[in-house]
Amino acid sequence: MKTSRSEFISIRGARTHVRHWGREGAPILFMVHGWMDVAASFQFVVDELAGDWHVIAPDWRGFGLSDYTQSDTYWFPDYLADLDAMLLHYSPDAPVDLLGHSMGANIAGLYAGVRPERIARFINLEGFGMMATRPEQAPGRYARWLDELRQPPQMRSYPDLQAVAARLQKTNPRLPDERAAFLAQHWATQNEAGEWDIMGDPQHKRVNPILYQVEEVMACWQRITAPVLWVEADDINMWDWLGPKETARPEIERRLGFLKDVRCELLRDAGHMLHHDQPAALARLIEAFLR
Template identity: 45%
Template sequence: MRELEYNVRHWGPADAPKLFMLHGWMDSSITFQFVVDALGDAFHVIAPDWRGYGQSEWLGRAYAFADYYADLEAVLTHYAGDAPVWVAAHSMGANIALNYAAARPERIARLALLDFLGLASPTADASAQLRCWLDACAHPPQPKPYRDAAAFAERLRKANPRLDAERALFLARELTLEFAGGGVVMACDPWHRLPSPLLYSVDEWMANWRRVRAPTLLLIADQGHVREQFGADDANYLRRLACFADLRVAELPASGHNVQHDCAHGVATELLAFFGAADRAAALAAERAASA
């Protein structure tokens, strides 16, 4: 894919409606496993590991964010041609999907955003941001080793107490690689930890959101990043919501930022309803029950 080895996971029947799922920062496509389990056979889910993540090729140097848009276009074209597609995306993946939908509105038929409504306004100036990036590039980041997958699972549960031991260990095994010096490391190129050389411009990105024409679903974790930044009546929150031409918002209870882990069935229920596959899922369940 664009001269890189790209890993793309597939779940569900090949003849089911296609749903592209895009993961977030320091993650990989396996993050959607629990949601996919809850979706059953409703979709043919197609989920890439972004460059430098999971089993896709790592660059071992600084990454340019703009490459994600071209990578996404290559994935969509490869699996769906020119047809408009359905996309569900988490965090950084949602950021990528939103800006892509603004630039290519004809390619995105429906878009679901998992706990993402932009970042907070920056506090640093542009030159300070660039200096920070240059300093980071001068000292190549190193992976952090863990004793084994179980130790990494403990780290995941410490960061997210809602994650039960079984799911944490599953994720830890899938999200780590053996380290040459012993133990395991996250399956993410450590160069992704570099700060951006550019400031995040909220106004520019909101201008992009105003160009999105696809019906959009925003799933908000009640203890996630969106609610950490904004209350339900916050003027900045309402200003961001107003950017979308066709928006539905749903709140997910007892969930942190990783809603795909904390509330997989809730996410699946909302996706089934939004993408119009609820009736299909019920029919498939009835067929399975009848043949059992």
């Protein structure tokens, strides 16, 4: 494995953990992880990169070794502001190549449209967005959120790292034992009772009170000027959050139409965690696009 190094910086008042691979001074490739994930998750694809890169990957607030928020809910505007501050910190004068997975890709896609001059090229790994919502859903969503605030959310603890690895493999059956063992040690921390807790704020389990406004997102996508590499897995599970395949697939194609310069790739024998399932093939796609 390529050696990584950790750094802690202050981002908008939060102690933020950032992982680095590669040579300082090399071209920057900024990577942002998805929901209930951590920066170390990119280790396998970084190992397969052949070029001279300085890969920078933060733990989002509320995940990994970064601070948790002091409020009851995590908001996308906070993530956008955090990303803006981090890119200003590491590359104040030049646009960067930005890669995002899942939730991270959704944040990065918004950012690439809000600050198009800051992004040179954008790689979207399964960042489809969410199901469109309707205004009449708002009362029920707010009520559910208020109900959930009455009961503090909890994360399950695990007896040892082997159990954490088994949990990761339950979610992703393709994950080999050695990769699961590596991820487990970055995904969980030991508590005072000797058990292992997932390094994610339990507040993430609450429903977001703000409805997903797909046309607002598309307005941002339409302003992206960077070339976009869009990568999907062939064993896709987007239907879990976008609805039935017969309606979700046409909706994805509609959304792709808002991107001015997009190249679409399908990664074989991979699921949603495609950077774990096919890191070598993914690294080849990334570097071919960045060249």
